[in-house]
Amino acid sequence: xxxxxxxxxxxxxxxxxxxxxxxxxxxxxxxxxxxxxxxxxxxxxxxxxxxxxxxxxxxxxxxxxxxxxxxxxxxxxxxxxxxxxxxxxxxxxxxxxxxxxxxxxxxxxxxxxx
Amino acid sequence: xxxxxxxxxxxxxxxxxxxxxxxxxxxxxxxxxxxxxxxxxxxxxxxxxxxxxxxxxxxxxxxxxxxxxxxxxxxxxxxxxxxxxxxxxxxxxxxxxxxxxxxxxxxxxxxxx
Numbered sequence: 001x002x003x004x005x006x007x008x009x010x011x012x013x014x015x016x017x018x019x020x021x022x023x024x025x026x027x028x029x030x031x032x033x034x035x036x037x038x039x040x041x042x043x044x045x046x047x048x049x050x051x052x053x054x055x056x057x058x059x060x061x062x063x064x065x066x067x068x069x070x071x072x073x074x075x076x077x078x079x080x081x082x083x084x085x086x087x088x089x090x091x092x093x094x095x096x097x098x099x100x101x102x103x104x105x106x107x108x109x110x111x112x113x114x
Numbered sequence: 115x116x117x118x119x120x121x122x123x124x125x126x127x128x129x130x131x132x133x134x135x136x137x138x139x140x141x142x143x144x145x146x147x148x149x150x151x152x153x154x155x156x157x158x159x160x161x162x163x164x165x166x167x168x169x170x171x172x173x174x175x176x177x178x179x180x181x182x183x184x185x186x187x188x189x190x191x192x193x194x195x196x197x198x199x200x201x202x203x204x205x206x207x208x209x210x211x212x213x214x215x216x217x218x219x220x221x222x223x224x225x226x227x
Contacts, residue, residue, distance in 0.1 A: 041219050042219050045215070056214065093157070095212070102160055108157055
């Protein structure tokens, strides 16, 4: 596809359930970012990959959050033992090499924990 | 860490009028300031950005100004159109990695026809 693709678009999870959110970046994009966007707020940085290397995970809110990008393309954000405060939109973005600072966001995965 | 404050949280203008959104930041090391437009159900889209070595940048109806001394920057939209209605976010980054930007909480702009 032409843009960053995220799935599922919508996910309802029961509290305590594990969830996995997938991001398929634009082909050839080296950098990949995950964000959490709570209702009515701006996106907050979670973690950053350059190819398969996770260079920064300082924004992950707890050890229940885990991200991977094993082959340097598709990435998965996993949330274990979900809690109500995890309800948010999870945005993925990617950036090509040498693009300066332009990043391209996906449409997000809307997670609701009930 | 960086703290970005954005005002106003909501803004309503008549079609054809100008809209101004203002942001302040706290980290003097920030040197890259992008603005994003987010429509309902979609991800943010970069509309304009400015770096610390420039005081103003313009792209058609959109302009951004930066005052590094005062640590504030503003988005100006002229001749607003209904399709400009969306949530606008400012952001600040202390390095060239825009992906690690700190975002403001957004301004919901409504342009009335």
